[in-house]
Amino acid sequence: MGPVPSETAPPLTRGPPRVLRRPGVAPAAPVWRSAGAFRGLALAAPALCPWLFPVCVRGGTRSGAGEMAEGGAERADGRIVKMEVDYSATVDQRLPECERLAQEGRLQEVIENLLSLEKQTRTASDMVSTSRILVAIVKMCYEAKDWDALNENIILLSKRRSQLKQAVAKMVQQCCTYVEDITDLPVKLRLIDTLRMVTEGKIYVEIERARLTKTLATIKEQNGEVKEAASILQELQVETYGSMEKKERVEFILEQMRLCLAVKDYIRTQIISKKINTKFFQEENTEKLKLKYYNLMIQLDQHEGSYLSICKHYRAIYDTPCIQAESEKWQQALKSVVLYVILSPYDNEQSDLVHRISSDKKLEEIPKYKDLLKLFTTMELMRWTALVEEYGKELREGSLDSPATDVFGCTEEGEKRWKDLKNRVVEHNIRIMAKYYTRITMKRMAQLLDLSVDESEEFLSNLVVNKTIFAKVDRLAGIINFQRPKDPNNLLNDWSHKLNSLMALVNKTTHLIAKEEMIHNLQ
DSSP states (O other): OOOOOOSSSOOOOSSOOBOOOBTTBOOOOOBOSSTTHHHHHHHHHHHHOGGGSOOOOTTSOSSSHHHHTTTOEEBTTSOEEOOOSOOHHHHHHHHHHHHHHHHTTOHHHHHHHHHHHHHHHHHTTOHHHHHHHHHHHHHHHHHTTOHHHHHHHHHHHHTSTTOBHHHHHHHHHHHHHHHHHOOOHHHHHHHHHHHHHHHTTOGGGHHHHHHHHHHHHHHHHHTTOHHHHHHHHTTOOGGGOTTSOHHHHHHHHHHHHHHHHHTTOHHHHHHHHTTSOGGGGGSTTOHHHHHHHHHHHHHHHHHHTOHHHHHHHHHHHHTSHHHHTSHHHHHHHHHHHHHHHHHSOOSHHHHHHHHHHHTOGGGGGSHHHHHHHHHHHSSSOOOHHHHHHHHHHHHHTBOSSSBOOSTTOSSHHHHHHHHHHHHHHHHHHHHHHHHHOSEEEHHHHHHHHTSOHHHHHHHHHHHHHTTSSOOEEETTTTEEEOOOOOOHHHHHHHHHHHHHHHHHHHHHHHHHHHHHHHHHHHO
16 A cells, blocks of 8 residues: 555655564564554545444444534445535425425426435435435325335335435335325335335344334234244344344344244244343333243243243242232232142252242232142142142132132143142152152052052152152062162261261260269269
């Protein structure tokens, strides 16, 4: 690159930069011979290498019009250009005349005149004037109800050579307001398709494209085309839209989840749900979004049969301030928390969650559910028939003071959960037997469980496979052994430890006896 002329700094000297070297020391960074070289390079570089200095629209202002009105504008190819001529006065004079002619029905003549003026402002990089002209053209087409001209000019203006990004953004934003006002569905759909085509692949109008896509998906859903609506909305990767507010991004993702659930695409719903960080719901004014998110997650996990996850979702709903403010709502949420934690298979996490839930003081206001939860934390056997007699009506039908939840409703899913509750009672009883018995006969265990021998053996096998308990079955003798075999080394260590404890106790006892004898002899 040749010397860069600059009034404020001397040009760079020709030739490679001088590099300082010392024996045994790595080469230092190049040192330019001119003291003001870097300052001159900084002033001239944007004009010489515009591709190295793009304007960051993502995460900054929406269109950049406010920041570049004085300094310059950005072309569609990314070049930053400075305004050469200010056409504001000309535009101020011509626009009222064009509006008057458009009202007289001479729309085509007006558009031709404005297109000629737009070419001049665009060539001169007058971003503000170009934006005003583009907005004026689409506005006149809209007011004249000439939908063909509106769609044609949107495409034409957005594809003009070296068009200014900010001007296109202004035009698209203006057209988005027309989409909301148009009531004729075919006209609205055509305008949406035109705007989506124009905004495709353009970061500076990504928010407008996302909103248009959401509107299109809503229309498709209202027409009964739910699959198409879900497919259209899934095109958006709104989690990458840095210029979009976080709250709006979450709303889009929740809408994607809802439509995926509507078409029973549970795998995609699970993938989309991971795009939302639940810490977002700790912010203010996010309670409605939080409730919507967890209700969608409950629907997803109900299909998966993950009772523990459903319990956590209901607990998050229960902890929401707007739910805590209404007694009926938090009671229903807390009831669901209790029932789903009971329905969850036993493991360390489930056991810990049961004890944390049982410490909630608000359980006092729903005593039946508190007593039911206490049965699963008490190391005693439960009889299924007694449990049904005591809690069956309360859980399935409810009462005047305590309405039932939909957990055990009269549906196929409700019946399945009721059967799972019986299974959890049986598993609880088997764990209690493994705790208090070392050996038990199959007949006696079946008698305690109120099941047949084969059913008891099946439940026992499942618990052993899941490593919840340890058991060995002698089917010929009909005996179950719950005692875990010990390693010989551990057994020898235990014997040695107990022997040492015994000898220490004998020595201490002998010492105390000798002490008493000495005291007695002295007296």
